[in-house]
Amino acid sequence: MKKERVFTFKTDEGLAEVLDRIPNKSEFIRKAIEEALGKQCPLCNGTGSLTPAQHNHMQHFLTVHSLEKCEECDAVHFVCQTDNDRSHH
Structure with a gap:
């Protein structure tokens, strides 16, 4: 034990x-x-904040992805700009 x-x-x-x-x-x-x-968040490991390097990577990530609120469940989630027509459920 x-x-x-x-x-x-x-x-x-x-x-x-x-x-x-x-x-x-x-x-x-x-x-x-x-x-x-x-x-917990896989990026910040639950700390609630990003390091400066992580923030820089996130800024780049957001140039080809967006945060959107789901009309069905109200959850905020990432959407790849090339995959806007795909379902996330």
Whole structure:
């Protein structure tokens, strides 16, 4: 069995009150973190910002791609300018 480690974090009172109502906080938080890590941005690795070099590459990328909002699901996604007529679903 792998050794378990304990992590703590600070939160505001509102979130603390919501978490207090969850029967198994540890399991809930663990699953939420695992899900979030699986869905992080592949470019920034979940940091929320790009390095200057990544920003330069993104600027170049956006010369042949655009960001558009899907009319069906409202998700923002990349569209290659040569593939505008293809479905993304």
